[in-house]
Amino acid sequence: MNIAVLSCIHGNLEALEAVLREIDQQDVDQIYCLGDLVGYGPYPNEVVARIRALNIPTCQGCWDEDIVDGLNACDCSYPSLLAETRGHRAHEWTNREVTLETRTYLASLPLILQQENLCFVHGSPHSQHEYLLPDTSAFVALERVLFTGADTLFCGHTHIPYVRHLENSHLTLKVASPSTQSPTYSSNTPSSLKHIINAGSVGEPRHGRPNATYVIYNTDAQQVKLREVEYDFTKTCAAILEKGLPAIFAWRLSKGLEYAEKADDPTHVCER
Amino acid sequence: MITVVAGPCGAGKTTWILQELAQMPTPAVYVTPGVGTVPIDATRVTARFPKVEIFHRQPETELLQRLSAGIPVYFELGFQLETDIPLLENRPHRRVALVAQENRDAGWQLWANAVIQGNQSTLDLQAAQMWRAPLSGQVFDPPSLDTFWQELTQGAYGEVHRAKGIFELADGQAFHFDFVNSLPGSAYTELNLPRWVQGRPNRFSGIEVVGQGLDEGAIATTLKDCYLSDSLLASYQASLQDSHSLEVA
Numbered sequence: 001m002n003i004a005v006l007s008c009i010h011g012n013l014e015a016l017e018a019v020l021r022e023i024d025q026q027d028v029d030q031i032y033c034l035g036d037l038v039g040y041g042p043y044p045n046e047v048v049a050r051i052r053a054l055n056i057p058t059c060q061g062c063w064d065e066d067i068v069d070g071l072n073a074c075d076c077s078y079p080s081l082l083a084e085t086r087g088h089r090a091h092e093w094t095n096r097e098v099t100l101e102t103r104t105y106l107a108s109l110p111l112i113l114q115q116e117n118l119c120f121v122h123g124s125p126h127s128q129h130e131y132l133l134p135d136t137s138a139f140v141a142l143e144r145v146l147f148t149g150a151d152t153l154f155c156g157h158t159h160i161p162y163v164r165h166l167e168n169s170h171l172t173l174k175v176a177s178p179s180t181q182s183p184t185y186s187s188n189t190p191s192s193l194k195h196i197i198n199a200g201s202v203g204e205p206r207h208g209r210p211n212a213t214y215v216i217y218n219t220d221a222q223q224v225k226l227r228e229v230e231y232d233f234t235k236t237c238a239a240i241l242e243k244g245l246p247a248i249f250a251w252r253l254s255k256g257l258e259y260a261e262k263a264d265d266p267t268h269v270c271e272r
Numbered sequence: 273m274i275t276v277v278a279g280p281c282g283a284g285k286t287t288w289i290l291q292e293l294a295q296m297p298t299p300a301v302y303v304t305p306g307v308g309t310v311p312i313d314a315t316r317v318t319a320r321f322p323k324v325e326i327f328h329r330q331p332e333t334e335l336l337q338r339l340s341a342g343i344p345v346y347f348e349l350g351f352q353l354e355t356d357i358p359l360l361e362n363r364p365h366r367r368v369a370l371v372a373q374e375n376r377d378a379g380w381q382l383w384a385n386a387v388i389q390g391n392q393s394t395l396d397l398q399a400a401q402m403w404r405a406p407l408s409g410q411v412f413d414p415p416s417l418d419t420f421w422q423e424l425t426q427g428a429y430g431e432v433h434r435a436k437g438i439f440e441l442a443d444g445q446a447f448h449f450d451f452v453n454s455l456p457g458s459a460y461t462e463l464n465l466p467r468w469v470q471g472r473p474n475r476f477s478g479i480e481v482v483g484q485g486l487d488e489g490a491i492a493t494t495l496k497d498c499y500l501s502d503s504l505l506a507s508y509q510a511s512l513q514d515s516h517s518l519e520v521a
Binding site: 251255 | 413415416418419420423426427428487490494497498499500504
């Protein structure tokens with residue numbers, strides 16, 4: 001069975017349509033979406049309508065949560081004052097733009113989707129705001145996968161796709177104690193190999209090119225394809241300007257630099 | 273002796289003068305006309321050579337006094353200025369042009385006593401735009417400033433040929449940022465100035481951008497988004513003082 005996994009569309013309808021057209025040609029049985037349907041981009045309602053129309057199982061992203069609950073991000077979400085200011089401007093614009101129907105749908109999204117031994121989240125199983133980066137400590141990364149009970153965890157949020165194999169899935173935890181007998185906790189996992197697959201971003205890439213990225217995964221062969229799709233990003237850039245979003249969003253999109261900024265601390269683990 | 277240094281935008285005039293100053297005993301005089309309230313190069317020279325006297329708005333008579341005392345004078349002409357200077361008429365001086373091979377023409381050869389290899393300039397003087405802003409008293413959030421500078425030099429606010437600035441950072445350091453579009457990357461140099469860890473710095477900082485089609489409003493607005501507020505600055509400085517106290521203890 002082939003599945004396609006999309007993430008971080010961010011109101012970029014042009015990019016979403018291009019990815020859906022490519023998926024149509026890829027013998028895909030099921031599409032999953034990891035959230036962040038809205039935020040920064042010019043077509044939040046249209047993107048939500050398209051995902052709903054296709055009945056794509058979707059989990060809630062950090063932007064989807066913030067539009068529903070109001071800005072409630074943890075301090076680690078913005079790597080700089082400039083990113084925070086831009087994030088707030090994008091939030092105010094999106095908050096004015098989204099319809100009640102869109103907001104209601106975003107509120108209804110689950111935080112985690114599970115399909116047999118596959119798990120789908122936006123950031124991590126602990127929070128939509130937490131970054132699982134390629135160099136997040138192996139201990140933390142493995143804990144996040146084990147928490148779900150799945151063998152393969154699909155995530156997004158970083159806007160850069162990657163595949164990570166966690167080979168040492170036997171966790172031994174020693175707890176220091178004043179007593180002479182320190183307890184030891186062990187966890188054996190059914191499979192010796194766990195995987196984290198990051199789907200990148202359809203609508204707001206940060207790999208230095210404007211192309212949309214997503215993932216195709218073959219569940220039988222456990223084969224991963226990180227896909228990159230060219231689309232007419234100049235249409236999205238023009239819409240950003242027409243709709244009154246900051247012009248710098250269009251420039252960053254055209255460079256594949258994401259509208260905000262990269263999280264500065266790759267080892268940071270959000271404790272929100 | 274007066275040395276007049278000229279050349280296209282970003283040729284490396286100040287850098288050459290700094291190299292000259294490093295090889296001679298002080299005192300010396302550095303003159304930068306036409307910089308108004310944004311004396312970036314003069315501040316850079318002062319930070320490196322505190323005993324070099326800076327002239328950019330003083331009366332001509334004071335400069336003539338230094339000359340008659342035999343103090344060497346370096347006269348840097350910005351690319352936008354005329355090379356004919358009334359003060360220099362009938363006074364012995366040497367003319368140095370910093371020019372890349374690609375930018376050499378008969379004009380520079382005729383004007384200069386010595387032509388030295390400089391950085392290439394692709395600036396179209398007819399369409400050139402220069403934007404300057406004093407930033408004294410403003411302190412920057414370092415990652416915000418980094419993002420702004422990357423965007424500026426990569427063309428987010430228009431085609432930038434040359435950008436330089438002196439910025440105060442949250443940890444009390446002042447940095448010189450330097451970008452020339454014919455050279456790879458930007459140079460970031462910490463200025464040899466005391467760390468300013470109490471309140472807003474009462475010394476010069478500022479920015480100069482030269483290019484074409486610059487969106488000056490967007491540059492100014494983005495810069496403002498990188499400023500630390502009074503409360504954030506106080507918080508940074510309090511934590512700096514705490515860490516300093518811990519180190520001393």
